[in-house]
Amino acid sequence: MIVTGDIAEVRAARWGGGNLSWGFVPTMGYLHAGHLALVERAIAENERTAVSIYVNPTQFGPREDFSSYPRALTQDMALLENAGVDLVFTPSDSVMYPVGFQTAVAVPELSMLLEGASRPGHFAGVATVVAKLFNIVQPTRAYFGQKDAQQSVVLGRMVTDLNFPVDLIVCPTVREHDGLAMSSRNAYLFLAERTAAVVLYQALTAAKEALLAGQRDGPALRQLIEKRVAAEPLARLDYAAVVHPHTLTELTVVEESALLLLAVFMGRTRLIDNMLVELAG
Numbered sequence: 374m375i376v377t378g379d380i381a382e383v384r385a386a387r388w389g390g391g392n393l394s395w396g397f398v399p400t401m402g403y404l405h406a407g408h409l410a411l412v413e414r415a416i417a418e419n420e421r422t423a424v425s426i427y428v429n430p431t432q433f434g435p436r437e438d439f440s441s442y443p444r445a446l447t448q449d450m451a452l453l454e455n456a457g458v459d460l461v462f463t464p465s466d467s468v469m470y471p472v473g474f475q476t477a478v479a480v481p482e483l484s485m486l487l488e489g490a491s492r493p494g495h496f497a498g499v500a501t502v503v504a505k506l507f508n509i510v511q512p513t514r515a516y517f518g519q520k521d522a523q524q525s526v527v528l529g530r531m532v533t534d535l536n537f538p539v540d541l542i543v544c545p546t547v548r549e550h551d552g553l554a555m556s557s558r559n560a561y562l563f564l565a566e567r568t569a570a571v572v573l574y575q576a577l578t579a580a581k582e583a584l585l586a587g588q589r590d591g592p593a594l595r596q597l598i599e600k601r602v603a604a605e606p607l608a609r610l611d612y613a614a615v616v617h618p619h620t621l622t623e624l625t626v627v628e629e630s631a632l633l634l635l636a637v638f639m640g641r642t643r644l645i646d647n648m649l650v651e652l653a654g
């Protein structure tokens with residue numbers, strides 16, 4: 374496994390073996406089974422696989438957790454080596470954002486909504502760093518988690534609009550035994566918060582069940598999520614939404630499908646989750 378922070382070395386590995394298919398999994402590290410599911414899928418579907426580990430400062434707001442974001446590089450490397458990854462790109466900030474850097478990729482409309490409304494600038498940071506990573510790694514396919522549903526929608530728009538020659542593949546959310554979506558940020562939770570954090574999954578499940586049982590009213594489904602979260606004293610809702618899976622606009626009435634999302638503060642830790650519901654027929 375090649376581990377490098379050097380762009381020229383990534384390109385040499387990428388093209389040195391000829392035109393092989395490369396899968397790519399961008400991450401911020403502190404890897405868990407959710408990340409590893411993306412890695413395994415990339416390995417299964419491509420001749421070579423690259424993973425990046427980079428905690429991108431430009432996607433964090435000034436009062437967010439950039440400096441405390443969990444890091445475990447040695448353990449991450451062992452997991453990736455064991456999985457059979459060919460290349461790990463671990464750039465420094467000066468490689469990604471050298472002096473004079475000023476270009477940005479904006480996907481303004483999709484980036485204003487939901488997460489973007491709570492985290493201004495977040496998706497511009499994400500789109501810019503992922504565009505850079507795609508240009509550096511030049512993957513055939515790139516793998517993202519449904520866990521960050523809006524991120525996949527924003528990046529899908531970017532890939533289409535800017536003609537990146539890469540297939541985006543969105544993989545299912547991997548969950549803990551009680552349903553909590555795996556996240557590097559779960560490490561911040563105190564024991565009582567960790568127990569209570571199951572409310573995100575339970576609220577989404579309740580809304581999904583109501584939808585499947587015939588409740589098609591978007592606001593009523595959103596209120597159901599809101600009520601479930603409000604019943605958990607350790608949770609504070611940031612937002613809940615019932616939206617169209619592609620446009621991310623709020624649905625008054627659910628027709629074929631809906632994306633149910635929420636963001637919740639458990640103490641100082643902000644968690645997100647979502648469920649995509651497709652209605653048969």
Ligand code: AMP
Nearest residue numbers: 400401402407517518520521546547555
């Ligand atoms: P992160 O390191 O949090 O930036 O995540 C890197 C990638 O892993 C993103 O595409 C995430 O959507 C994905 N990911 C994170 N958590 C999960 C999960 N529980 N299940 C599936 N994918 C995930």
